Amino acid sequence: MATESIIVIGAGPVGSFTALAAAQAGYKVHLLEASNEVNTDPRAATFHPSTLEMLDSLGIMDEFIALGLVARYFDYWDKPARKRVAQMDHQVLEGETRFPFVVQTEQHKLANLILEKLTNYPNATVHMGTSATAFIQHADTVALTAVGPEGTLDLKADWLIGADGGRSFVRKSLGIDFEGYTWPERFLVLTSLHDFEASLGCAYRGYFADPGGWTNLFKVAGDDFKGRWRAVFPVPEAETDEEALSDDSVARRLGPAAGRS
Known part of the structure; x- marks a missing residue:
């Protein structure tokens, strides 16, 4: 070999x-x-337990975990009501995997x-x-x-x-086709220093349901380890890139997500 x-x-x-x-x-x-x-x-x-086991096989798990955040829980929220509906706990996987959590890095x-x-x-x-x-x-x-x-x-x-x-x-x-098609949906990812855990009481991973436009929140450590929150939003087909990336758009989307009117 x-x-x-x-x-x-x-x-x-x-x-x-x-x-x-x-x-x-x-x-x-x-x-x-x-x-x-x-x-x-x-x-x-987000690195899930099965991926963590793969990384552990390389002998780099301790160093990898030190680069990010360990997230045991994730939430589902009613966004308009600003109410947490359920909190899921990866700890129920204890005994099934050596890593009953995810690492966000x-x-x-x-x-x-x-x-x-x-x-x-x-x-x-x-x-x-x-x-x-x-x-x-x-x-x-x-x-x-x-x-x-x-x-x-x-x-x-x-x-x-x-x-x-x-x-x-x-x-x-090699002439290998990439079968399938591109979905028409677009998503806007905003990175913020705002502490959503403090303002909402949410876990490091949160999924916010809303008929008017859902939001997903994920916390990562950042290269400076000061913490960053990534907020993901759907972008309507009629909204241009310039409109989606404007200051007004960011304020409109991040404000309610941060618990502000």
């Missing part, structure tokens, strides 16, 4: 996890990321943690700012060409793994 090699394209959570797992198993690993650094845009940030923190770990493996190389341009599948190997700060790279491996997102270069190069 130590003589086999793997190329992973994409250093997001999936690609970086795969690269570290392969390096720990003894494979020679090349991890390629087109950007110069990990994407820090707000993405889904920004995805880029996980990816950066794993990239740091990869530097400890002599059989793993990370190529940031490096884009794959072509690859050829032979009978028992894959030959890949990439361009980055190191110039043109010609790599050969036993396996090529595409973890490069919905617009995947690997998928398109």
Whole structure:
């Protein structure tokens, strides 16, 4: 196994996890990321018990938990009445999983943690700012060409793994269709320093039902660990991006969510 090699394209959570797992198993690993650094845009940030067990298999759970927030509970609310309808407790999963809770951590923190770990493996190389341009599948190997700060790279491996997102270069190069369709719904994600736990008494995860427009609230630690709340709102089809992102729109949406009229 130590003589086999793997190329992973994409250093997001999936690609970086795969690269570290392969390096720990003894494979020679090349991890390629087109950007110069990990994407820090707000993405889904709730890691559920099954995912935590996967991360624990890499031996990084303590460090991962330290990067975020442990959330045992999540709430369902009647938004117009500002009333909590139910609170769910992950602790009921005790005995079914070692992790009867979720961890709320920004995805880029996980990816950066794993990239740091990869530097400890002599059989793993990370190529940031490096884009794959072509690859050829032979009978028992894959030959890949990439361009980055190191110039043109010609790599050969036993396996090529595409973890490069919905617009995947690997998928398109193989002629694999991305079946399905794009849903017409749009969502607005606002990040706020307002303490919704203090103003509403809500858990770190809250789902607010409202016929006039639901709201979801999630707390993350933030890079400075001062805490950030992400508020998610539906955006009507007729509302433009400029209108949705305006100061009036933010005040109108966040005000009621924060318990203000």
